Amino acid sequence: MAHEACELAGLARGAVPIGEHELCPDGTARSPGSVLADAVLVLRAAHRFFEAAAVSERLGGASWQVIGDVLGVEAQSARARFAAAESCFREELRSPEEALVTHAVDGGGWWRAYTAGNPLEAAHDLDDWVLRHEDGDGDLGTAPVSGGLTPISESGGMEGS
Template sequence: MADEDSDGAESPCADAARARLAMAQEACELAGLARAAVPIGEHELRPDGTARSPGSVLADAAGVLRAAHRFFEAAAVCERLGGAGWQLIGDVLGVEPESARARFAAAESCFREELEGGGTAVADPGDAGWWRAYTAGNPLEAAHDLDDWVLRHKDGDGDLGTAPVSGGLMRRDPDGKKQESQ
């Protein structure tokens, strides 16, 4: 399939790069959810140390777990669009290739459909998976959003430059050859 933006124009991002961006967003979301679980709010606990809102901590942990599963799936899709076979994915996970395929083929298919649909499959940012659709339709904008997030959250990560996400993308030149982005 040709790499196109949602307006039908040729996209500078290959499908594998879009899958990597979707994985990066899932990691970003997971990090945000996990980070939010660290502080203990001033009014969160009763004087005896019990929660004022029973079940809220478990609900937050369940949200982190769902985000971790989405990140895990996005990583498998990223590997697949990057050329990895089911054998490699199975080997990395310590399962048979057939098991890896059974676990991740639907996620790969869904992502490929989002690419073909130009990122219009999920329009509501409140829906799970909205980022994959957004990334499929707007990869460079998505990468710049992630650049901003990384730079706001860097913590002793050394010099990441001004484009820690978008700078690593492979782009296509006008002749269709891959080139590293600026």
């Protein structure tokens, strides 16, 4: 979930600056559709973050009822929306090597596969990202992501990564 938030933040942050080369003298875009295309990338990243947040809640023990209540839907609707993503993530935790091969072929979710196989290294990468982008968020410490994780003995992974 943290990685999806990182990706979303990077895409949204990239949409803030407006370079002189991007606008015509009248203020219109030099490349019609480019702003909308960037917004589509942000929206897709937001959907991935949303799904990852639901999976994270499930891994943390939240029931479908709790997730449904937060979303304002029935538990069955929440389960229908997120059960496949949860199942896929749990499978990746059980077989990170297979997930790496699968995602190398389809191009999606490579970070989840990497995280499943290298949870501590992935968490440290996210620690570095947070510290580089710290904006007066208070004392985050030296391990703002990895410091909050605990090992999961049965899967070898790390909770929350």
